[in-house]
Amino acid sequence: MADESVAGSADFPVKRPREEEENGSAAAASAVSMEPDGGKEPDSVSAVIPGWFSEISSMWPGEAHSLKIEKILFQGKSDYQNVMVFQSATYGKVLVLDGVIQLTERDECAYQEMITHLPLCSIPNPKKVLVIGGGDGGVLREVARYSSVEKIDICEIDKMVIDVSKQFFPEVAIGYEDPRVTLHVGDGVAFLKAVPAGTYDAVIVDSSDPIGPAKELFEKPFFQTVANALRPGGVVCTQAESIWLHMHIIEDIVANCREIFKGSVNYAWTTVPTYPSGVIGFMLCSTEGTAVDFKHPVNSIDESKRPLRFYNSEIHTAAFCLPSFAKKVIDAKAK
Numbered sequence: 007m008a009d010e011s012v013a014g015s016a017d018f019p020v021k022r023p024r025e026e027e028e029n030g031s032a033a034a035a036s037a038v039s040m041e042p043d044g045g046k047e048p049d050s051v052s053a054v055i056p057g058w059f060s061e062i063s064s065m066w067p068g069e070a071h072s073l074k075i076e077k078i079l080f081q082g083k084s085d086y087q088n089v090m091v092f093q094s095a096t097y098g099k100v101l102v103l104d105g106v107i108q109l110t111e112r113d114e115c116a117y118q119e120m121i122t123h124l125p126l127c128s129i130p131n132p133k134k135v136l137v138i139g140g141g142d143g144g145v146l147r148e149v150a151r152y153s154s155v156e157k158i159d160i161c162e163i164d165k166m167v168i169d170v171s172k173q174f175f176p177e178v179a180i181g182y183e184d185p186r187v188t189l190h191v192g193d194g195v196a197f198l199k200a201v202p203a204g205t206y207d208a209v210i211v212d213s214s215d216p217i218g219p220a221k222e223l224f225e226k227p228f229f230q231t232v233a234n235a236l237r238p239g240g241v242v243c244t245q246a247e248s249i250w251l252h253m254h255i256i257e258d259i260v261a262n263c264r265e266i267f268k269g270s271v272n273y274a275w276t277t278v279p280t281y282p283s284g285v286i287g288f289m290l291c292s293t294e295g296t297a298v299d300f301k302h303p304v305n306s307i308d309e310s311k312r313p314l315r316f317y318n319s320e321i322h323t324a325a326f327c328l329p330s331f332a333k334k335v336i337d338a339k340a341k
């Protein structure tokens with residue numbers, strides 16, 4: 007079982023709870039009510055089609071992806087966000103934070119396998135890995151496939167996400183059972199600032215969207231702290247939104263990463279049907295040192311205990327092929 011440290015008692019401060027923050031959050035847009043409701047459904051459940059969950063946010067204006075609800079299994083309000091789990095008719099159980107889908111049992115493999123194996127298959131013998139966010143444990147599950155890995159740290163801000171994942175998504179949260187895992191409950195930004203320079207071979211930032219508790223994880227100072235925490239030739243992979251919806255965000259991330267990471271800087275993407283626009287991207291960067299060629303994986307993956315459902319070496323290389331409209335913008339930032 008993983009070691010656990012809880013911020014407050016740990017050596018880094020806790021981020022301000024969301025009540026103290028001011029933002030135009032997705033929660034406001036999707037209007038999910040998590041108060042005890044005496045049988046009344048949360049607003050987002052009936053906002054578009056009665057009995058369906060509709061994902062409405064200022065980050066994807068004018069559209070709403072909907073899933074039919076079989077049963078609401080959990081609703082809670084943590085210090086940071088609203089947390090909901092429901093049984094859907096066609097995608098299995100669904101984890102929702104602040105009205106935004108984080109994972110479904112049916113398609114979580116596409117995200118968790120890609121955000122993990124794109125970076126870890128790109129360097130020989132990764133040993134020390136840090137996961138920021140990723141409280142559901144799915145990235146841990148994938149990192150644990152590497153026999154070369156000796157230490158896996160995870161820093162997740164919201165204990166409710168961890169607890170709910172262990173209760174409702176055991177096949178995802180199974181990642182916590184690996185003895186190499188140490189769990190730190192606290193603010194990832196503060197955690198990284200306290201990390202000695204050059205500690206990690208790889209950092210994986212599995213965040214929610216850049217409104218609410220994950221906002222800072224998309225900003226330039228954060229990328230600088232990640233770079234400091236990596237050894238020379240170390241790699242980072244961060245959740246980097248959708249080419250269909252968020253080119254303005256991606257453009258900024260690429261520009262910042264070009265300034266900070268002196269190795270290589272690449273954008274890759276994958277399909278996840280239940281994420282807005284059905285796709286999501288990843289920013290992959292390396293620090294100065296041994297060159298990293300992200301497009302050509304150097305490791306194979308242990309499938310003996312759990313077969314991969316999505317990732318393979320062909321899809322790894324293909325993930326870096328961009329449609330022309332995105333390539334034009336991203337390449338322009340490379341100059």
Ligand code: SPD
Nearest residue numbers: 107108109140144213214
């Ligand atoms: N638009 C939602 C993006 C969510 C990305 N993080 C998902 C966490 C799964 N481990």
